[in-house]
Amino acid sequence: MCGILAALLGDADTHVNQLIVDGLTVLQHRGQDAAGIVTCEKGHLNLRKDSGLVSEVFQHHHMLTLRGNLGIGHVRYPTAGTSSCAEAQPLFTNYPYGICAAHNGNITNTAELRAALVQSLRHINTGSDSELVLNVFAEELQAQHKGRDICPTDVFEAVRKLMARCHGAYGVVMLVNGVGLLGFRDPHGIRPLVLGTRNSTTQAGVTDFLLASESVAIDTLRFSLVGDVGPGEAILITTEGKLHRSQCARSPQLMPCIFEYVYFARPDSIMDGVQVYEARLNMGERLAESILRKYPQHDIDVVIPVPDTSRTSGLSCAYTLGRPFREGFIKNRYIARTFIMPGQAVRMKTVRMKLNTIRSEFRGKNVLLVDDSIVRGTTSRELVSMAREAGARKVYVTSAAPAVRYPNVYGIDIPTRIELIANERDEAQVAAELGADWVVYQALEDLKTSIRKINPSIQEFDASCFDGRYVTGDITDEYLVELQGGRGKKQGHQQQQAEVLRGRAERKMVSETSEKHKTWNAHDGNHSASNCANGAPAEAGAAAPAGMGPGAASVSTRLSSACAEKKLGGSCEVLFNLGRETTK
Numbered sequence: 175m176c177g178i179l180a181a182l183l184g185d186a187d188t189h190v191n192q193l194i195v196d197g198l199t200v201l202q203h204r205g206q207d208a209a210g211i212v213t214c215e216k217g218h219l220n221l222r223k224d225s226g227l228v229s230e231v232f233q234h235h236h237m238l239t240l241r242g243n244l245g246i247g248h249v250r251y252p253t254a255g256t257s258s259c260a261e262a263q264p265l266f267t268n269y270p271y272g273i274c275a276a277h278n279g280n281i282t283n284t285a286e287l288r289a290a291l292v293q294s295l296r297h298i299n300t301g302s303d304s305e306l307v308l309n310v311f312a313e314e315l316q317a318q319h320k321g322r323d324i325c326p327t328d329v330f331e332a333v334r335k336l337m338a339r340c341h342g343a344y345g346v347v348m349l350v351n352g353v354g355l356l357g358f359r360d361p362h363g364i365r366p367l368v369l370g371t372r373n374s375t376t377q378a379g380v381t382d383f384l385l386a387s388e389s390v391a392i393d394t395l396r397f398s399l400v401g402d403v404g405p406g407e408a409i410l411i412t413t414e415g416k417l418h419r420s421q422c423a424r425s426p427q428l429m430p431c432i433f434e435y436v437y438f439a440r441p442d443s444i445m446d447g448v449q450v451y452e453a454r455l456n457m458g459e460r461l462a463e464s465i466l467r468k469y470p471q472h473d474i475d476v477v478i479p480v481p482d483t484s485r486t487s488g489l490s491c492a493y494t495l496g497r498p499f500r501e502g503f504i505k506n507r508y509i510a511r512t513f514i515m516p517g518q519a520v521r522m523k524t525v526r527m528k529l530n531t532i533r534s535e536f537r538g539k540n541v542l543l544v545d546d547s548i549v550r551g552t553t554s555r556e557l558v559s560m561a562r563e564a565g566a567r568k569v570y571v572t573s574a575a576p577a578v579r580y581p582n583v584y585g586i587d588i589p590t591r592i593e594l595i596a597n598e599r600d601e602a603q604v605a606a607e608l609g610a611d612w613v614v615y616q617a618l619e620d621l622k623t624s625i626r627k628i629n630p631s632i633q634e635f636d637a638s639c640f641d642g643r644y645v646t647g648d649i650t651d652e653y654l655v656e657l658q659g660g661r662g663k664k665q666g667h668q669q670q671q672a673e674v675l676r677g678r679a680e681r682k683m684v685s686e687t688s689e690k691h692k693t694w695n696a697h698d699g700n701h702s703a704s705n706c707a708n709g710a711p712a713e714a715g716a717a718a719p720a721g722m723g724p725g726a727a728s729v730s731t732r733l734s735s736a737c738a739e740k741k742l743g744g745s746c747e748v749l750f751n752l753g754r755e756t757t758k
């Protein structure tokens with residue numbers, strides 16, 4: 175679930191670089207693998223992108239090259255292609271005009287698009303679906319060119335054509351050299367995009383513009399939220415600072431991704447008129463009601479959230495249950511989100527590194543652990559065992575989202591069912607799998623109501639990972655089988671499954687001998703070294719070699735990406751001025 179951002183400062187003599195870096199930092203929770211920015215100064219495009227967090231990718235000397243008053247930025251969580259920094263965004267094409275794109279989402283008809291683009295002699299350099307979006311737009315914009323300057327109508331016509339050709343989910347921002355900034359959202363509005371403005375801080379009477387995945391960027395950069403870009407809508411901000419809007423989809427219908435409200439978005443964001451925090455409070459309340467219906471005689475002593483995301487729903491869940499809300503798990507503030515890390519091995523290890531127990535909150539108590547979602551079960555599995563180690567008498571688990579049972583094709587990296595803990599399992603079986611006393615999932619209708627209560631005009635959602643209904647209508651069983659055999663296989667999900675099992679066996683052994691930390695650390699040392707030296711994993715975060723154990727991969731996304739790049743033949747750092755063609 176990448177983060178995208180586009181900004182234009184009305185004062186042409188100012189530079190937008192720091193604003194974009196700050197905005198991407200605020201959107202970091204949407205993608206931790208790679209970051210990139212392109213700016214435009216007097217017709218020259220300046221690009222800097224690499225694997226890593228925003229704070230790692232943009233050093234002072236990079237900032238000096240990112241000149242210009244307009245630009246776009248991206249933080250990446252890969253869902254197509256590879257984790258290689260060659261696929262970090264923004265992506266660039268010089269034909270026609272010089273266009274850069276940053277994309278959040280996932281395209282579902284990539285094979286068809288790729289074939290058509292190759293046929294029309296456009297060069298496609300990577301496995302990235304976003305590169306296809308960029309090239310489709312470039313091709314369609316070129317088709318509008320009639321030997322005169324590009325005007326807003328040409329741009330919107332190109333987006334219209336793109337929407338007819340590209341299927342799936344997309345929030346996109348583009349920089350078109352000499353024209354301005356463009357932002358648009360797919361016809362179902364699956365992926366979010368908001369617009370903000372402010373008065374220029376350096377020149378009276380001119381406006382600064384900002385497009386971002388989440389309103390939290392608008393707030394923190396001190397812009398005012400104008401509102402959401404509508405489903406199928408495109409917004410063009412010209413280099414002269416004029417704003418144009420146009421509906422580019424034939425039959426737009428808002429069906430936002432429900433998982434944004436559950437997990438991806440920050441609680442302080444407002445998406446499609448819904449304050450995410452409020453929606454999560456509602457989720458916790460409904461969840462508690464559901465628990466009370468199923469277990470009216472429950473013996474829960476204390477409610478403990480799983481930091482970070484479930485804190486909000488945990489709070490209202492505890493309140494509605496009438497039980498104390500306690501911080502039983504403390505999160506290491508320097509470790510980022512686990513779910514969006516690449517590879518099961520690194521995710522498993524990170525949970526242990528990330529969370530630790532306050533023993534007194536567990537000892538002798540019946541605890542209810544509240545998480546926002548249980549996807550692969552990586553987090554809950556570890557936490558149930560940690561709760562027991564900390565002396566809990568009974569451990570109950572509840573999820574503010576329903577059971578995740580289907581692959582996601584719209585920008586969440588779940589290409590196969592087999593990796594999901596709830597695949598072909600009911601609540602009792604998931605509880606057994608987690609080692610919990612019972613598990614309660616939110617009902618899908620209750621989740622929808624939690625959000626609709628705030629904005630009743632959202633009639634439907636993309637809730638495909640919960641109900642298997644793909645709103646774009648083009649997802650066939652064959653497509654899902656292909657996805658499993660393609661990205662699923664590439665990521666080694668069978669191997670990951672084996673990892674999970676091996677991890678489980680190891681944990682059992684470890685808790686029997688009470689030497690878990692010693693064992694895990696021993697694995698870590700051996701493996702980290704061999705991982706890099708041999709260039710072993712085919713992709714960042716790929717499953718560890720057999721026998722290496724769950725502590726095998728590095729905790730740091732950056733490190734695992736770096737190892738992958740070694741395999742690709744050296745550093746992939748990109749720093750060059752596209753206009754002047756200088757390479758660092």
Ligand SMILES: O=P(O)(O)OC[C@H]1O[C@H](OP(=O)(O)OP(=O)(O)O)[C@H](O)[C@@H]1O
Pocket residue numbers: 437480481482483484510511512513514545546547548549550551552553554
């Ligand atoms: O069942 P799983 O496969 O473990 O996935 C679900 C977990 O992953 C996410 O946490 P994450 O650590 O990514 O982020 P957070 O700190 O924002 O909660 C989510 O909040 C759940 O805790």
Ligand SMILES: NC(=O)CC[C@H](N)C(=O)O
Pocket residue numbers: 175176177250251252253254255261277278279280281302303304585586
């Ligand atoms: N999570 C996303 O939005 C990913 C965008 C794009 N599909 C990529 O893999 O780079």
Ligand SMILES: [Mg+2]
Pocket residue numbers: 480481482483484545546553
């Ligand atoms: Mg979490």
